[in-house]
Amino acid sequence: MKEGNKIFFCLLPGLLLFGNLAFGQRDYKDCKDHPFFTRMPNFYINDCKESDFDAFEFYDPDSQGKKKVKAEGEKYWIQYMIQDALRDKAPSPLQIIRNHENAVKKIGGKTYTYFVNSGGGDMHFRYTKDRLEVWGQVYVSTNGQSYMITLIEKGEMAQDVVADAKTMAADISASGKVVIYGIYFDFNKADVKPESEPTLKEITRLLQQDAKLRLYVVGHTDNAGGLDYNMKLSQQRADAVVKELASKYKVEDTRLKALGVGPAAPVTSNDTEDGKAKNRRVELVKQ
Secondary structure: OOHHHHHHHOOOOOOOOOOOOOOOOOOOOOOOOOOOOOOOOOEEEEEEEEEEEEEEEEEOOOOOOOOEEEEEEEEEEEEEEEOHHHHHHOOOHHHHHHHHHHHHHHOOOEEEEEEEOOOOEEEEEEEEEOOEEEEEEEEEEHHHOEEEEEEEEEOOOOOOOOOOHHHHHHHHHHHOEEEEOOOOEOOOOOOEOHHHHHHHHHHHHHHHHOOOOOEEEEEEOOOOOOHHHHHHHHHHHHHHHHHHHHHHOOOOHHHEEEEEEEOOOOOOOOOOHHHHHHHOEEEEEEO
């Protein structure tokens, strides 16, 4: 879980008013409840999986259960099962769904589609606060004896593969520019994050290898929010990159000029989350 989210979650009380009673079965090794929910009584964790970056399809909140949308980010999947000795006392699927629905609504989240019958149920929800956005599904099966929770803490993938100076130079030679995805900022902020260092080092190397090269550092955003705001934000981010290269990596600032063009030059459609992520970028353009 991301550090900022840990801080947020530790301030929340358990969202369901139930704990787990100790019967025969124990939680699967290294599995634990996600801080968003405590569990239904008398259930144990049969299996779980956590991924730093993955995707899951949830029902689109605006489609009334007719379409799905993919959310990407840190993924949690937890499967709960009732203790064997209490299978005949399992809660109804409706009881499980309602408990989770009420827990989400209690903290200001929204449940936007669900179905339930005697055999099982399915509920989708979304919760947003500040920089945190959580998408979730609660899926109930086997007449309430088992349920699964899938959560996506939405975010962008940490870029492990960074274009090196040689690749950047080749792109600039071929097209006059190179697209950079390895420079990171917090949501709605213009401070360059520490994890941008590998990319900034390669840009420095690029400039060291060609003493005559001068670049426009161009900030781009997606189309979320107002035009004036995005133009200002993209300029601030471009300025921050130039400042970082000049102050920390000793690049001559006369070789760099910052420009912000906001959402005016997308590389793809902003109609999907994937498209928006690709449009949020920095480009190095040869002067």
